[in-house]
Amino acid sequence: MSIGVPAETAPARVPFYNDPKFRSIAYQVALCVIIGLLVYGAVDNVIVNLRRAHIASGFGFWNNNAGFDISQTLIEYNSQSSTYGRAFWVGLLNTLLVAGLGIVFATILGFLVGIGRLSTNWLVARTCSGYVETIRNIPLLLQLLFWYNGVLKALPDVRQSYQLPLDVFLNNRGLVLPKPIGQRGEGLLWLLILAGFIAAVVFRVWAKKRQAATGQQAPVFLAGLGFVIVPALLYALITGFPYTFDLPQRGRFNLTGGLEVGPEFAALLLGLSLYTAAFIAEVVRAGILAVSRGQTEAAYALGLKPGVTLQLIVLPQAMRVIIPPLTSQYLNLTKNSSLAVAIGYPDLVQIFTGTVLNQTGQAVEVVAITMAVYLTISLTTSLAMNIYNSRMALVER
């Protein structure tokens, strides 16, 4: 009784500006207003600046005549009648070509070097780590310039071309290879190879099922190789090889015929592959180290050889760790292919933000289109990656 209940007082009112809810809303509104003002100011300035410089805006230039030449085109293109839109597709295809081939070579070399770095062979391990440390610490642009100006452009000129085996010529205008020309029956050959490939996949599925049921193994790789090669080879032997080669010929001043690979393309491909391979090697090494040592020891205890252990025990488990950073290396390679602009390979950036931008002056549209392409590639890949990751996580449980 004596303990008086304190008179009921209203709970101390928090002033509204200290209320977290109010603050959060206020911050967000403020941010939106600031960004809105910035965008508004930028757009306003763009309109004023463009009007003063008499530059058109909009994407109307897409169908205008381009009027410039491109040194390497995968699709039909000529400077007289092709449009800027056509030039865009030429550039995009060139980017995809060099990125695609670069990814293949960088993956092969990267896996070899990454595995080599963990080799028990002292010389191999040291050489591989020397390669990684050197290549990773030199800017890619410098490497590209070196391959282009220091090596490929320093080769002898056309008249003194190096002649390599199989009628391959190397000179400062690039590499000239025999050009295969399809004859009658070419389609059938490819059809046979495709059929062989499908048969190999079917055989692999069947062999896996059988192994799961009975434990019997089948020589999947050899059989698959057989499926692909044997019918095609038989066909070629019976009906004659459906290709003839257009061999480069040494003329008085020039090489005629053959398939030319420009030094720009060769330097870019070489530089990108060697550079990215060093990063892929690190990714592979980290992935292999993430597989616990017990796995390898258990495999040895079962009597598997080191090579088989790597192939059947370590790499499949390491792939789960390797694939996400590997994908981001692939994306880096694709983005780095834009350095083509420094050595004059006609990729998307060189054609679009270079020539087209200079001719039209429409900086906003041109840069926006170029960025949108790379953004699409990146975001699509990360989306695919997220799906892959979630599937892998499910398999793990």
Add this chain to the structure above:
Amino acid sequence: MTMSEGELAVTELHFVRDATLEPQPAPAAMTGAMGWLRSNLLSTPTNIGLTIIIALLLIWAIPELLKFLVIDAVWSGADRDACREIVQHREIGACWPFVWERLPYFIYGSYPIPLRWRVDTFFAMLAIGVFWLLWLEAPRRDLGAFYFFIVLPICSFILLHGFAAIGLPVVDTVLWGGALVTIVVASVGIVVSLPLGILLALGRRSQMPTIRLFSTIFIEFVRGVPLVTVLFMASVMLPLFVSESLSPDKLLRALIGIALFASAYMAEVVRAGLQAIPKGQFEGAMAIGLGYWQMMRLIVLPQAIKITVPNIVNTYIGLFKDTTLVFIVGLFDFLHTVEVSRIDPKWATPVTSTTGYAVAAIFYLIFCYSMSRYAKAMEARLGRGDKR
């Protein structure tokens, strides 16, 4: 009788040795140099093959490299004749006199010669700042951070750009070049990207949807496009975005591009660190009544930054290499000065390009390799507490 029989049996039936054998030395083929060779180079037929292939490769490559850089190199001379095979009648390696003559250009670009002491002072001040911050036992590292992030940028700007009021004539950035530009671009990227990256990372993990959205869009956008296009955007679009009177100069445009690009990458590195901090740390900080910024500044960020230091340094290495891309938008960084010098008719020889590229490679290799060694050492040092 039985006793003696038993004794006899014991003496005759020595199944077990009663004295230990003296340890034998390992077989001669398994120890010493031979043993090392056998286990490290020649353990299996595949290994023998690999060893031979790599050894042949190295035996070909290393002497070639030495021959070019040292043995056949030309060490002195006045112009291209010193480095031409036709004139010298011998095989010519690297042309070092070309480098000696062009070295000031490689370092300062076209910075006016009587004012180059200002660049030297900047280099010295930067070196002090870097050592102060990187040397972990240095006294008053808090002062060091203040010096590096506040004092140094202001002093550098006054020194390099000039400030007419105190008698330092203004040097237009068009004249800047060489290692100066490379180091300025890299330092600005480093100084700006860390704080901006932390803010973006916090923004991306924020509870407020708008802030999270804008941060995420910015980060994903910048990381999704090549640096070349960001630099193009900075150099051709930025002047359109501001009114004509404010139009930034070329160097500033590139600096903005590089700083924004590096911030987005830094944000992801810091975010990874933030994600590694257990939730209990946040909750503990809130339970003792810390506000958001106090919690981040005193509890979360110190731990998050600690575990991300190696990755931060790796991002800096990438940034340092990426500074070469300002070449493409027409700035004269180290690589660009080399590229311009190598086509100088005064030194036109077949070996000039290779010599120039070798110098550039050594320059970048030294910087990047020392950064990566530092990252490794930090990793080892920071990991010490977690070792069992």
